[in-house]
Amino acid sequence: MHYKLTIISAGAGFGKTTLVSQWLTNCEQPVTWLSLEEGDNVLARFLTYLFVALRKIEANIGEGVIGLLQSSQLPPIDSILGSLINDLSSVQSDFILVLDDYHVINAHPIDHAIEFLLEHIPPQMHLVLTTREEPRLSIARLRARGQLTEVRAADLRFTSFEAAKFLNYVMGLDLSAEEIALLESRTEGWIAGLQLAALSMQDHKDVSGFIQTFTGSHYFILDYLVEEVLQKQPQNIQTFLLHTSILERLCGPLCDAVLGWGDEEHITSPGQEVLERLENANLFIIPLDNERRWYRYHHLFAEVLRRQHLSSIADAKRSIAPLHIRASIWYEDNHFELDAFHHAIAANDISRAARLIEGGEIPLLFRGAVTPVLNWLESLSMKELDARPSLWVMYASALLSVGQVAGVEQKLVFAENALQDIEQDVKTLDLIGHIAAIRATLAVSKHQAETIIDESRRALDHLHPDNLPVRTATTWTMGYAYQLQGDRAAARKAYIEALSISQNIGHVIITIMTTLGLGNIHEGDNQLYVAAETYRQALTLAGDPSLPVACEAHLGLARIYYEWNDLDKAEWHGQQAIQLSRQFENTDRSVASEVFLARLKFVQGEAANATAILDNAEQVARLNHFSYQISEIEAVRVQIFLGQGQLDRFAQLVTKYELPISQARIHLAQGNAFSALTLLESLLQEAEEKGWNDERLRLMVLQALAHRANGERDKAIQVVGDILSMAKSGGFLRLFIDEGLPMKSLLTEAAIQGMIPDYTRKLKLAFEMERKRVLSQGKHTHNEPLIEPLSERELKVLQLIAEGYSNQEISQILFIALDTVKGHNRRIYGKLQVQRRTEAVARAREYGLL
Incomplete structure (x- = not known):
């Protein structure tokens, strides 16, 4: 008990399980026991049983995680186990977990899970493994650390x-x-x-x-x-033993069904009576629960029974198949669809297995069984798959579910070829629709709006009205296409419809995706508090640890917390988005997350880090043809160049990538306020017509700055008033802070005129906090002092330049001649070694002068 792990390792029949059972009888610590079998090599199934077992120690262990293990795409194993470790660490008393018959596990992901558990195991927990074979764990390392107790065959042999x-x-x-x-x-x-x-x-x-x-x-x-x-044994007991040896687990009613006893009238289950008799006779049967409902044969005895059964019949495959069929029927009737599927495979009943894959309301592969389904489909021949085109479609869907998108289109083509030889009916039309739906989903990852719409419409035209899972997914893809096209009203309508249906039928993935879509719509409407709550709902649905798709919720929250000026939370959510998005194959989600992080790093004063992140994101985007992200990358790069006063490079990017908002900023930086206003007017008209409230708000900010730069301060203040009215309900802060001193000046005048006083006071405080934050960082590009420091008067002129005042306005504010102002400018430029106003402001910030 003082070590992390106890291994009891010996061949079959050495009494490993009995030894541990007797030892634990006299043990004072709480114990939970998990007996393993071949079917537990599916990671989701193993983790489900593990969490259920550990809940006997503490009822809330794994809360919020078990449901995720039934989803089509398993969350990251390290995240699941990290959540488990946190739960186990809160257990107050010492306890023991026994994994019995670990040798049946041959899945490397499960070995990895146990390795992770051992590496982070809390001190109050002790793990016991019984196994016939040496486990594929770091035994030597644990032995060297003195963290291992070993009991081997030599220790177990009876004297x-x-x-x-x-x-x-x-x-x-x-x-x-x-x-x-x-x-x-x-x-x-x-x-x-x-x-x-x-x-x-x-x-x-x-x-x-x-x-x-x-x-x-x-x-x-x-x-x-x-x-x-x-x-x-009596003949009826021999028959019972041999026929039920096909089962990994046994219960009375299941045995009755396999033996064909289910049609007879019995007060109690005859199978249950036999199981209890076998247990009382010590005939190698082990109870799996305290209620004596479920049992299993000793693995060694089960092997003997199966071998004997096969050798006792002439045509073993034909004779045993009906037993598997009966087991499959019983499991299906009792809602154990995965077990039913396994026995259908064992019976080589392809039709039955195919039907079980399709499931009831939700296909089996969407309920945590994608791996066994995919393994079976991979084992089938081309001839068998061609005979059932629905299997090709399910094959493509399974590959899509696990992120193996490269082979999806090939499987869809095979399905279409197989369908050509089949007369069209309701079922084949539904398959055609399903094929189109899968292609629409493939197009979503590439942001191809027209392809999404074409394939989605084709899907909805052909899908059976009762095929709600696929129809609902298709409604979601339509919503995403509308969003890409800028038709947010149509997108909202599609998302709401898909959300309602997916919630009713229990389609968790589509519920998450539509919730994310609605969060994005709320964000676009400047309803940041509603959007944040919607994203949090998506995170709850995605569980803890989260499914990879939760990266979109984290990215949305990162943007919102940034806008609320909570940069620490923004960065945390941004990092979460990056980690989750990297689990996807062939999507641009990781690039989108890194673009946000680069923008944040620049605001935090880490320009070099921001540029490095952007360079990496651009390399990934170009390598994988993520053209949708290139303009987003360059827009942030433009922001960096502008902040550093590099107008030439700034202008080149704007021209190359057609960034209209950035073009307006160039006009402002070059002192051409009139051109900026002209461009902004046309952009605002388009945003208003399309109902893009977020775009409209940002354009109005530039419009206010352009009016100010053009000497139209009254118009500028009027626009600021409109901005404050629109932005207050969303709690916008960085919208104003990021524009620096020129915006602060306008807000000061707005406050003097009594515009929304509570909001302007909040913004004033935010600007002051920003100033303190920048000063506290002390991270300046230039560590060496200026060769010739700026005078007090030059610092005042520089401050007014940074606030966006013209030379004429500065002369009036300081009561000095215009030529004197220009002379101060020349000396400031010389001392800072720059040539323009924007460069002077950027360099002054690097030196901490502003």
């Missing part, structure tokens, strides 16, 4: 003394010391062999003769005891 106690006292035999020593020698202390031998000897007249002939390897012993133990 003559222990064998005597077991055979004579537990099994009720009366063997001599010589007979026990011989039996112990023949079995090499293997408890399963001793137990099987003891069962055979209980009714054997010549015990001594039996022991004398009891020789051979484990396989010989097993073969021999099949005859001596299994065949000595």
